[in-house]
Amino acid sequence: MKLRQLAAFLLALTIFILPRAAQAQSKYYAPPLSFSNAELTRRDFSGQILRSAEFSNANMDLTNFSKADLRGAIMSASVMTQANLHGANLTNAMIDQVKFTNADLSDAILVETILLRSTFDGVNITGADFTDSIMDGAQIKELCGKASGVNSQTGVDTRDSLGCR
Structure with a gap:
């Protein structure tokens, strides 16, 4: 478990911290949107570009992110029921x-995403692509029990992306 946590830290450092430090030195740098600690229940973010947006400690129950571009987003310690x-x-x-x-992650792209300690009770992952995501064994086992379909954007089979046997 410690090796996986170290890998998650190094990935976070590479993906989030170092690029942002370099961007901060540029005169054209625009900070990411921040919705940290926000009440976002029933908000509609569908189809929006929210790259590197921060949603830490946010309540996002019943929020619509369908087809949103959330590449590099931070959603730590948040609630996304339904x-x-x-x-x-x-x-x-x-x-x-x-x-x-009970969230809908169908056809979502979660490539190289850190999902440690997240819970997936009643989630729909039909066609989701989890290629190279960081999860613990229990999460993978749970998701493999409900995995099916092929992602329409990447063409990757959900079971294959999770490494299901």
Whole structure:
């Protein structure tokens, strides 16, 4: 478990911290949107470009992120009960300690995403692509029990992306 945590830290450092430090030195740098600690229940972010946006400690129950571009977003320690993430692109996102109870992650792209300590009770992952995501064994086992379909954008089989046997 410690090796996996070290890998998650190094990935976070590479993806989130170092690029932002370099951007901060540029005169054209625009800070990412921040919705940290926000009450976002029932908000509609469908189809929006929210790259590198921060949603830490946010309540996103029933929030619509369908087909949103959330690449590099940070959603740590948030609640996403019944959230709609159908077709959302969450590549390189940090989604640790998020409660996805009854959420729709169908056809979502979660490539190289950190999902440690997130829960997936009743989640729909049909066609989701989890290629190279960082999860613990229990999460993978749970998701393999409900995995099916092929992602319409990447062409990757959900079971293959999770490494299901």
